[in-house]
Amino acid sequence: xxxxxxxxxxxxxxxxxxxxxxxxxxxxxxxxxxxxxxxxxxxxxxxxxxxxxxxxxxxxxxxxxxxxxxxxxxxxxxxxxxxxxxxxxxxxxxxxxxxxxxxxxxxxxxxxxxxxxxxxxxxxxxxxxxxxxxxxxxxxxxxxxxxxxxxxxxxxxxxxxxxxxxxxxxxxxxxxxxxxxxxxxxxxxxxxxxxxxxxxxxxxxxxxxxxxxxxxxxxxxxxxxxxxxxxxxxxxxxxxxxxxxxxxxxxxxxxxxxxxxxxxxxxx
Ligand code: NAP
Numbered sequence: 001x002x003x004x005x006x007x008x009x010x011x012x013x014x015x016x017x018x019x020x021x022x023x024x025x026x027x028x029x030x031x032x033x034x035x036x037x038x039x040x041x042x043x044x045x046x047x048x049x050x051x052x053x054x055x056x057x058x059x060x061x062x063x064x065x066x067x068x069x070x071x072x073x074x075x076x077x078x079x080x081x082x083x084x085x086x087x088x089x090x091x092x093x094x095x096x097x098x099x100x101x102x103x104x105x106x107x108x109x110x111x112x113x114x115x116x117x118x119x120x121x122x123x124x125x126x127x128x129x130x131x132x133x134x135x136x137x138x139x140x141x142x143x144x145x146x147x148x149x150x151x152x153x154x155x156x157x158x159x160x161x162x163x164x165x166x167x168x169x170x171x172x173x174x175x176x177x178x179x180x181x182x183x184x185x186x187x188x189x190x191x192x193x194x195x196x197x198x199x200x201x202x203x204x205x206x207x208x209x210x211x212x213x214x215x216x217x218x219x220x221x222x223x224x225x226x227x228x229x230x231x232x233x234x235x236x237x238x239x240x241x242x243x244x245x246x247x248x249x250x251x252x253x254x255x256x257x258x259x260x261x262x263x264x265x266x267x268x
Contacts, residue, residue, distance in 0.1 A: 001029050001093060004036035006051035008043025013069045016042050016080055020067075020087060027091035038063055038090060038246055044070015045122075045162070049222045052121045052243060059119075063097055063246035065090075074161055074260050077251045089248035096247045100158045100174040101203070104239035105221055108232040118221040119239055122159030125184070126209060126234060127151035129216045129227060132187070138208040139201070145194050149186035152209065154179055154236045158243075159222075161257060169198040173253055177203040177238050203238035 003024055007017040020040055021031055039055060039062055041048040048066050055062045066076030067083065078086045089095065103120040118124070127133055133151050137144045155164035157172035160180055165171060169182035182198040201207060211217070216229045 001038065001090075002032035002036045003029050003038045003040060003090070004031070004033045005040045005042060006047055006054065008047040008069060010043075010069070012080065013042045013047070016067060016069065016083060019083060023084070023087040024090060027087065029091065036062055038065060040090075041066045041076070042069060044068070045072060045074050045076075046070065046223060048075045049121055053222065053224070056119050056241075059102075059241045059243060063095070063244040065095075065246045065248070072260055074256060075158070075245070077245075077247065077249065086248065090246075094248070098245045098247050099242040100245065101156055101177045101179075102239040102241055102243055103154060103156045103159075103179055104235075104237050104241075105154075105219070106235040107219060107228050108235070109228075110215065110230045110232045112230075118224075119241060120154075120156060120159065120221045121243055122162045122222045123153055123155035123164060123220075124222075124234075124236065125151055125153045125163065125218075125220045127184075127218045128214055129218055131214060133217075134212040134214070136210040136212060137181070138210060139199075140205050141208075146192075146212065147183065147186060147194050147209075148192050149194070150184040153182045153184060154207065155182065161260065164198075165261075167198075170200070171257060172200065176200075179207070179236055179238055181207055181236075201238075206235060206237040209234045209236075 005017045007013040039051050041051040067078045068076035105118045105124045108115045134148050157174040160172045164182050167182045178200050180200050186194040210233045217231050219228050
């Protein structure tokens with residue numbers, strides 16, 4: 001089995017990375033950054049997002065596992081003290097794969113036939129580069145509303161606990177193949193109206209955002225932020241691809257949510 005390691009690059013994560021590489025190679029596993037079977041992310045969720053984007057071209061072949069040295073570590077199953085246990089489990093190859101849905105983001109341009117497609121593990125957001133964001137929200141080909149406000153956030157189920165949660169969106173279990181569209185400070189009064197609630201779309205639906213006047217937008221895909229010029233539309237759908245996590249022990253999603261947002265010590 002081949003493995004790669006993504007570190008947050010702080011002293012603790014780098015020390016753990018050196019130990020993990022040493023132990024795993026002692027067990028006969030091969031360090032291969034190009035074609036790993038397992039990617040060990042040592043850091044926080046930000047580190048896992050970097051690892052994910054590094055291997056988006058081979059998601060069906062690779063499985064991720066996180067060791068938590070970040071602040072929250074929503075995606076990480078393991079604490080630094082458990083590194084020996086984790087290494088032995090990896091060496092034994094006894095793991096279960098847990099697959100989570102992803103978001104496909106396609107940006108189309110006015111002046112070109114070319115479009116760019118990205119995959120998001122957490123979410124994609126759209127904001128205007130200067131003024132209030134004004135965009136038509138089109139669901140399955142029908143205009144649903146004209147949005148005016150700070151921006152829009154489209155999240156995956158596992159990303160629903162990240163930016164989406166801060167915006168008041170719902171937390172979705174990742175067994176639901178869905179995307180969630182959440183508003184950022186919409187303008188709502190007698191003149192302008194939006195639905196105001198987050199919308200959860202199933203995998204056979206899609207959402208198109210069409211600029212009304214402005215053409216330049218800040219679009220994020222997870223931690224990556226890019227200015228897109230002359231935008232004709234931005235299309236969101238549940239991706240065909242999924243992210244795979246290697247699970248060496250049970251850590252149910254709702255426990256993960258509890259430990260991240262309520263209290264890290266479960267009391268009965
Ligand atoms: P960052 O500012 O370092 O991270 C933001 C925080 O979000 C960190 O505490 C991170 O946990 C946590 N986080 C990431 N994914 C999560 C998930 N799926 N569930 C729960 N918490 C999660 O930025 P970054 O490291 O570059 O990460 C980019 C992410 O930041 C974006 O995908 C977006 O979701 C999030 N973000 C959140 C807000 C907000 O909440 N208002 C605003 C902008 C961006 P760790 O400490 O373990 O890394």
